[in-house]
Amino acid sequence: MSHTLFISDLHLAAERPRINQQFFTFVRDVAPAAEALYILGDLFEYWIGDDDHEEPLNDAVAQALAALAARGTRVYLMHGNRDVLIGTSYAVRCGATLIADPTVVELPGARTLLMHGDTLCTDDLEYQTFRRYAHDTENQRKFLAQPLPARRDQMRGMRAQSEQVKKEKTVAIMDVSPAAVEAALRAHGHPRLIHGHTHRPAHHTHCVDGHTCERWVLADWYQRGSYLRCDAGGCTMVQLPSGLASPE
Numbered sequence: 001m002s003h004t005l006f007i008s009d010l011h012l013a014a015e016r017p018r019i020n021q022q023f024f025t026f027v028r029d030v031a032p033a034a035e036a037l038y039i040l041g042d043l044f045e046y047w048i049g050d051d052d053h054e055e056p057l058n059d060a061v062a063q064a065l066a067a068l069a070a071r072g073t074r075v076y077l078m079h080g081n082r083d084v085l086i087g088t089s090y091a092v093r094c095g096a097t098l099i100a101d102p103t104v105v106e107l108p109g110a111r112t113l114l115m116h117g118d119t120l121c122t123d124d125l126e127y128q129t130f131r132r133y134a135h136d137t138e139n140q141r142k143f144l145a146q147p148l149p150a151r152r153d154q155m156r157g158m159r160a161q162s163e164q165v166k167k168e169k170t171v172a173i174m175d176v177s178p179a180a181v182e183a184a185l186r187a188h189g190h191p192r193l194i195h196g197h198t199h200r201p202a203h204h205t206h207c208v209d210g211h212t213c214e215r216w217v218l219a220d221w222y223q224r225g226s227y228l229r230c231d232a233g234g235c236t237m238v239q240l241p242s243g244l245a246s247p248e
């Protein structure tokens with residue numbers, strides 16, 4: 001049956017060869033049977049600009065996705081909070097279409113709202129302030145105008161700081177706010193919602209204004225790769241074979 005695949009939060013990085021390999025295997029062996037592959041943010045652990053050709057992983061990922069697109073699977077790319085600086089030129093190299101967060105798509109069986117998920121974490125005020133800074137086009141322009149080594153250093157500093165900050169936050173504050181989820185469902189006419197970001201894979205049901213809405217939360221790939229497969233009959237979370245997995 002015609003189906004669509006969704007992944008997010010792979011956090012690909014040169015220092016994570018096992019996850020990178022799972023991604024390449026998934027793109028080569030699993031994704032070609034799908035009509036479309038939606039990557040809902042944080043494909044990469046960090047992104048310092050489309051002109052970063054010093055990191056071979058970036059080109060390898062682009063080639064793998066372009067090969068998938070050439071075989072007939074449409075590839076869609078949404079920014080996460082880690083790779084918000086991915087630009088049109090990299091998307092073109094991937095044979096992918098950059099899509100906005102949020103985006104509504106008409107899929108067989110259900111109109112579906114796609115988000116990365118970070119905009120739903122409205123209780124984390126500190127993060128939302130940072131998000132506004134990171135999405136500001138003038139700040140982005142200034143960052144990208146720097147030489148690559150300076151960008152790399154700055155990004156390393158921000159990643160370390162973010163890890164430290166996360167340790168100090170409660171689990172609840174970093175999850176989605178139920179009110180924000182309801183508001184998003186209401187604003188988009190009560191669709192099905194698929195998002196990632198929180199690393200809390202689950203299938204939720206929300207009752208909003210008398211409508212029952214499904215919410216699928218995609219898994220991160222730290223422990224094990226997985227994807228969501230949707231067709232006219234509904235969605236299923238699928239884990240990739242564990243044979244590839246070993247602690248990193």
Ligand code: MN
Binds near residue numbers: 041042080082196197
């Ligand atoms: Mn994220």
